[in-house]
Amino acid sequence: MKRLARALVTTVAFVLAVAPGARADTPPSVWERARDPEAAEAFDLHRAVQQRLVRTAVAEVDFGERERVLAMLVRAGAEHHENALLRFDLAQVYSLLENYPRAAQVLKAAIAKFPDHPAVDGAWLRLAFACGHLGDHLCEREAYGEVLRRETEELARATPTLNLAETQMHLGDLKEAIEGYREALRIAGRVPARETAPLATWGLAVALDRSGDRLAAEKEARFAIEMLRSMGRPHLLRSKGEVFFTPEYEIHWYEGLGMAARARVATSARDAAELWRQAAKSFGEYVKGGEAKGDAWLAIAKARLAEAKSEHERAERRALREPQPAPIGQDITL
Structure with a gap:
């Protein structure tokens, strides 16, 4: 289970993330535009991209608009551009379109090309998320390690x-x-x-x-x-907008464990039986997904599944001896 930091899910906050202290996002002066019109044109494209992405972040998800923004960046040759912001913009759009392989590819090349750029701190975190979605845990570990090496604020850590x-x-x-x-x-x-x-x-x-x-x-x-x-x-x-699981069946372990934990302290045999049934179902789903993937935790998951099934049967037997609950509105005789 990975948490998607809200500050990096929205496009508005990503602009801040890739431009600490506004150093990376400062528009060129009149003199800078005259001296380097190509750099000024690249910055104008970056600003236009961010403005269009902001609109897709605050409204319903608009993949069509994001595709159009992607086309703008591709036409400008953003992937190999000498302006780092355009490369990071391209990776951002790929992430928003859930094309994580391309996002990771662009980010790795951009970070290698511009290791000291002010925007690279945010790029490392974006790379960690992209690699997380891909299940590339070695890349993910390296990226998060770099994020924590650079970040000093506890809230951001x-x-x-x-x-x-x-x-x-x-x-x-x-x-x-x-x-x-x-x-x-x-x-x-x-x-x-x-x-x-x-x-x-x-x-x-x-x-x-x-x-x-x-x-x-x-x-x-x-x-x-x-x-x-x-x-x-x-x-x-x-909540898919805040949390994601890789592999997707990973969530079933969490839910199975939660059901088992509640069943263990249930005061009613009927409640316990239902909770153990749900625990067995969840661990069964995990085992099903794990067998297809050769999951490292498969043996333990199978043991948890067997335990849940056994506890479910025991709870059902206890429930047969448990007094039936009184119908609603009927007096209970003490």
């Missing part, structure tokens, strides 16, 4: 720290992942990063579960569920 922990888990380094999630929680406790705490708690729960600490995992899962409920965001994991 929250999402990269959280996502890097997820990347470490995908790479099989559970110790580093657990430490990363706990660091994200420490940051969330010091800065107003509202969604970071429950998402980091969820990630920590799954990492603990995969490391074999089931009791701690279920405790963290229940805590994450309660946090999201208290925030009025119980379905945040399914």
